[in-house]
Amino acid sequence: MQAIITDNLSKQYTDNKNAVDHISLTLDQGEVFGFLGPNGAGKTTTVKLLNGMLIPSEGSCQVFGMDPAQIPENIHALSGVVTEHAQMYDNLTGLENLIFYGSIFGVNTSESKVRAAALLKQLDLVTAKDQKLSTYSTGMRQRLSLARALIHHPKILFLDEPTSGLDPESAQNVNQFIRNLAKENGITVFLCTHQLRYAQEICTRYGLMEEGKLLALGTLEQLRSNIVSDITVRIKSSYFPEWLPHKQIGKLDFEVTVQLEEEIPHIIKQLVEAGSNIYQVVAKHPSLEDIYFALTAKQKEVTQ
Ligand SMILES: Nc1ncnc2c1ncn2[C@@H]1O[C@H](COP(=O)(O)OP(=O)(O)O)[C@@H](O)[C@H]1O
Numbered sequence: 001m002q003a004i005i006t007d008n009l010s011k012q013y014t015d016n017k018n019a020v021d022h023i024s025l026t027l028d029q030g031e032v033f034g035f036l037g038p039n040g041a042g043k044t045t046t047v048k049l050l051n052g053m054l055i056p057s058e059g060s061c062q063v064f065g066m067d068p069a070q071i072p073e074n075i076h077a078l079s080g081v082v083t084e085h086a087q088m089y090d091n092l093t094g095l096e097n098l099i100f101y102g103s104i105f106g107v108n109t110s111e112s113k114v115r116a117a118a119l120l121k122q123l124d125l126v127t128a129k130d131q132k133l134s135t136y137s138t139g140m141r142q143r144l145s146l147a148r149a150l151i152h153h154p155k156i157l158f159l160d161e162p163t164s165g166l167d168p169e170s171a172q173n174v175n176q177f178i179r180n181l182a183k184e185n186g187i188t189v190f191l192c193t194h195q196l197r198y199a200q201e202i203c204t205r206y207g208l209m210e211e212g213k214l215l216a217l218g219t220l221e222q223l224r225s226n227i228v229s230d231i232t233v234r235i236k237s238s239y240f241p242e243w244l245p246h247k248q249i250g251k252l253d254f255e256v257t258v259q260l261e262e263e264i265p266h267i268i269k270q271l272v273e274a275g276s277n278i279y280q281v282v283a284k285h286p287s288l289e290d291i292y293f294a295l296t297a298k299q300k301e302v303t304q
C-alpha cells in the first residue's frame with residue numbers, strides 16, 4: 001500500500017488563491033521525500049491536509065489508504081509530526097514530556113519508558129533526560145521533539161522545517177537518524193524544507209513547490225536529466241587549446257560544460273594530445289538548488 005496519495009489536492013484559505021494548488025503525488029513506504037520550496041509555497045498547508053487538520057477545498061488525499069479529513073484520529077495513531085515550534089511542556093523534564101505524549105497516543109507508562117530510553121540514547125539526550133525542558137537549548141528541543149513524534153512507533157513521520165536551530169554536528173546526527181528510520185524501520189518520511197542543500201543530504205526523492213504548485217517530482221537523477229543536465233568540469237592544466245570550447249577561470253584553471261560524463265575522458269585525451277599537462281579534473285553535477293533555480297526561471301519565462 002502507498003503511504004501517501006494526493007489527487008488534485010487543493011486548499012484555498014480566504015482569498016481566491018490556492019495555497020495548495022491541485023497537487024497529485026504518490027509516496028511509497030520507506031521513502032524519504034523532500035517537499036521543497038520557499039516560504040509560502042504551501043508545504044505546511046499540505047502537511048496539515050495530510051494530517052486532517054485542514055479539509056481540502058478540492059481534490060483529496062489518502063494516508064495509508066485512509067482519508068485524513070474523515071478519520072483524523074486514525075491518521076494521528078500512525079503519524080508523527082515535528083513542526084518548527086513544537087508544543088511541549090517547559091516545566092516537565094525531557095523524559096516526562098515523552099511519557100506524557102506517549103499517554104496521549106495510548107502508550108502506557110512502562111512501554112513509553114522503554115521507547116523513550118531508546119530514543120533519548122539515539123538522539124544524544126540521555127544526560128539531559130531529567131532536566132526541565134526550560135533548560136534545553138534550541139537544538140536539544142528539536143531533538144526531543146523528534147523523539148516525541150516517534151514515541152508511538154508511527155509509520156510515517158512529517159518533518160516541517162526540522163533543522164532550524166540545529167548546530168551542524170547535531171544536524172549530522174539527526175540526518176543519520178532520519179535516514180536509518182527509513183532504511184531500517186521502513187518509516188516513510190515527508191520532509192518539508194526551504195533548505196535545498198539540507199534536503200539533498202537526506203532525501204531519496206523530491207517534490208519542488210512554488211506558490212502552491214508542484215513544479216517537478218523525481219529523484220535527483222530524474223530531475224537532472226529532465227531539467228538541467230549540464231555537468232561543469234573544472235580542469236587545472238598547463239595549457240588549453242583555443243579550438244576546444246572552454247571558459248578560462250584562472251591562469252591554469254579552465255571550465256567546460258558537458259551533457260554526459262562520457263564526454264569527459266574524450267576532452268582530457270584531446271588536451272593531452274595537444275601537449276597539455278593535467279593537474280586536476282573535478283566534475284560538478286547540478287545541485288538541487290541549481291535545478292530549482294533553473295526550473296523557476298523557466299516557469300517565469302512561460303508565464304510572462
Ligand atoms: N491560516 C491561514 N489563513 C490564510 N492564509 C494562510 C494561512 N496559512 C497559510 N496561509 C497562506 O497560504 C500560503 C502557503 O502557506 P504555507 O502552507 O504556510 O507555506 P510554507 O509552509 O511552504 O511556507 C501562503 O501564502 C500563506 O500566507
Ligand SMILES: [Mg+2]
Binds near residue numbers: 040043044045160
Ligand atoms: Mg511552513
